[in-house]
Amino acid sequence: MNRIWSKGVSVLLVSILVGGSLSGCTDSSGNGNSGEAADGSYKLRILHNWNGSGGSDNGITPVEEVIKEKTGVTLDWEYTKGSETEKVNQIFATQDLPDIYTGPAWGGELDGIIKAAKEGQLVDISDKLGDYPNLAKSIAEENVPPALYEKAINAYDGKKYLLLQNQPAQNEDGMDWLYGFYVRKDIADKVGIDPQSVVTKEEFYNFLKAIKDANLQENGQPVFPLGGFSNGWSVGIGNTMFNSGGSYVDKGDGTVEHNFFTKGYEEYTLFYRKLVEEGLMDPEAFTQTDPIAKEKINQGRIAILAAHYPAILDASKEYVTSHPGSDYIPIGPLERADVEPNRPADLGIQGNNVTAITKNCKGACVDAALKFLDYMASDEGFMLARYGVQGVHWDMKEGKPVANKEWFDKFTADQSGKVRKNEGISIGLESITGPDRINSVAGGDIWADQKRLDAMEQARKILRPNGIHVITAYNPGDVITKAPEWEMLKPSMDRMGDAWKEAIFAKSDEAALGIINELREQLRKTGYDQAMQFTNENLKGKDVVTVQMPN
Numbered sequence: 001m002n003r004i005w006s007k008g009v010s011v012l013l014v015s016i017l018v019g020g021s022l023s024g025c026t027d028s029s030g031n032g033n034s035g036e037a038a039d040g041s042y043k044l045r046i047l048h049n050w051n052g053s054g055g056s057d058n059g060i061t062p063v064e065e066v067i068k069e070k071t072g073v074t075l076d077w078e079y080t081k082g083s084e085t086e087k088v089n090q091i092f093a094t095q096d097l098p099d100i101y102t103g104p105a106w107g108g109e110l111d112g113i114i115k116a117a118k119e120g121q122l123v124d125i126s127d128k129l130g131d132y133p134n135l136a137k138s139i140a141e142e143n144v145p146p147a148l149y150e151k152a153i154n155a156y157d158g159k160k161y162l163l164l165q166n167q168p169a170q171n172e173d174g175m176d177w178l179y180g181f182y183v184r185k186d187i188a189d190k191v192g193i194d195p196q197s198v199v200t201k202e203e204f205y206n207f208l209k210a211i212k213d214a215n216l217q218e219n220g221q222p223v224f225p226l227g228g229f230s231n232g233w234s235v236g237i238g239n240t241m242f243n244s245g246g247s248y249v250d251k252g253d254g255t256v257e258h259n260f261f262t263k264g265y266e267e268y269t270l271f272y273r274k275l276v277e278e279g280l281m282d283p284e285a286f287t288q289t290d291p292i293a294k295e296k297i298n299q300g301r302i303a304i305l306a307a308h309y310p311a312i313l314d315a316s317k318e319y320v321t322s323h324p325g326s327d328y329i330p331i332g333p334l335e336r337a338d339v340e341p342n343r344p345a346d347l348g349i350q351g352n353n354v355t356a357i358t359k360n361c362k363g364a365c366v367d368a369a370l371k372f373l374d375y376m377a378s379d380e381g382f383m384l385a386r387y388g389v390q391g392v393h394w395d396m397k398e399g400k401p402v403a404n405k406e407w408f409d410k411f412t413a414d415q416s417g418k419v420r421k422n423e424g425i426s427i428g429l430e431s432i433t434g435p436d437r438i439n440s441v442a443g444g445d446i447w448a449d450q451k452r453l454d455a456m457e458q459a460r461k462i463l464r465p466n467g468i469h470v471i472t473a474y475n476p477g478d479v480i481t482k483a484p485e486w487e488m489l490k491p492s493m494d495r496m497g498d499a500w501k502e503a504i505f506a507k508s509d510e511a512a513l514g515i516i517n518e519l520r521e522q523l524r525k526t527g528y529d530q531a532m533q534f535t536n537e538n539l540k541g542k543d544v545v546t547v548q549m550p551n
Contacts, residue, residue, distance in 0.1 A: 042368040063424025063429065085108035100356070121359055124161060134377035135434070138434045152354060199335055204238070227306075237306050327455070346548045347549055483527075502515050
């Protein structure tokens with residue numbers, strides 16, 4: 001096995017921060033069952049399984065009107081509020097199925113939809129792909145990361161159930177979300193600490209402590225030194241200061257093991273337990289909903305946020321507008337354990353959605369769904385989902401898409417994002433548009449204002465001093481699921497997130513480690529050692545992901 005530095009943090013964070021979160025309730029913007037409508041169109045029920053997503057308040061949007069004209073399809077949307085993993089498992093357990101499902105291409109969410117495919121809960125589209133070239137292209141072997149292709153696309157004896165969305169078509173289309181810890185500039189100034197001087201875990205702790213000791217308040221309520229968004233996203237990304245960051249780490253003998261069994265994981269757990277015990281982190285970080293999290297941000301009550309930068313810029317826009325100088329700026333870059341200081345940031349840049357047609361959709365429904373999805377995966381559909389209606393929201397000028405100034409100003413002025421959604425942009429269509437070609441075919445983000453672009457570029461200079469390295473190696477997490485022991489082992493593996501949260505809220509370090517060690521023993525009793533032997537045997541001679549930054 002070749003030694004490749006990478007880190008499966010997408011799966012790690014899902015298991016740590018999402019796996020034990022609140023049950024997934026839903027919000028639907030539709031008003032009826034699927035089927036042929038009186039006007040000859042076909043209504044499809046679609047589940048957008050992303051916590052916190054949402055749609056228009058005003059019924060069918062201008063973008064959806066174009067889709068209806070082009071495909072004869074209207075959409076009845078359902079949006080997840082809560083755990084995406086629990087939602088995907090819930091719909092198949094209860095058989096309350098949409099016609100089209102789209103959701104995360106990783107973690108428990110991906111496992112759940114793969115399980116559904118193997119149980120016959122999805123529609124096999126292999127014999128229809130010849131009629132839908134855009135869909136066929138999206139799951140061609142050369143367009144899908146090899147491990148994901150083996151695990152999710154080509155895993156059903158020639159049948160095809162899943163479509164991969166937003167896999168970068170070219171290198172220039174890859175998105176670095178700039179995950180990290182970001183502090184409000186005014187607060188950093190108040191405590192007299194330069195955020196870029198914070199590099200080690202000790203310096204990070206001292207920064208949080210200085211904020212706590214400043215006794216800051218907003219409207220009579222305390223300011224929490226550290227916070228995040230809903231269900232713990234993405235507070236736990238400090239793990240990269242304690243181990244190489246991968247879900248599986250290199251043991252140094254040509255094999256890997258899950259980082260849950262490492263000393264670094266223990267140190268990581270105790271560090272976060274210390275933050276909780278000393279009041280340095282919002283105690284509701286792992287239980288709060290997305291609206292509550294964003295309300296705290298807009299109240300000015302979170303000093304340091306952990307997430308990707310676009311989410312932070314969006315959530316803090318209202319507060320920053322009314323409080324100039326309170327922009328969130330990057331901390332660090334923080335040290336990375338077991339990684340050379342001058343190493344590029346290892347990022348897993350791959351498609352972020354898988355889409356499937358469920359068995360609820362039959363006959364004419366399948367044909368309508370495929371026609372709709374193939375159109376959305378075309379260049380025209382791709383640009384419609386992201387830019388809106390050509391000739392209304394934007395136009396082509398000198399071969400490039402340019403935003404209509406009227407709509408640019410409206411979208412920029414609207415801090416809630418509702419104006420954009422009511423036009424049909426950012427309502428979930430962008431999750432079903434095939435390969436990401438935002439730069440290679442389209443014209444970049446035409447709706448981004450210059451201030452936002454400048455902030456992103458400045459953060460990139462700080463957090464990526466050595467550039468990035470796009471991971472193409474095999475993730476052991478994809479291989480272990482094929483082990484004979486997996487079905488017996490999986491419930492114990494799924495407990496890791498809950499155990500970690502229980503541990504950081506334990507009454508003592510000894511109790512915290514007791515929780516971790518108890519689950520370690522349970523993992524071994526349910527086949528962990530044998531499954532890892534299978535995994536390592538199947539990874540011999542392959543480049544393996546063992547280090548990766550969140551993305």
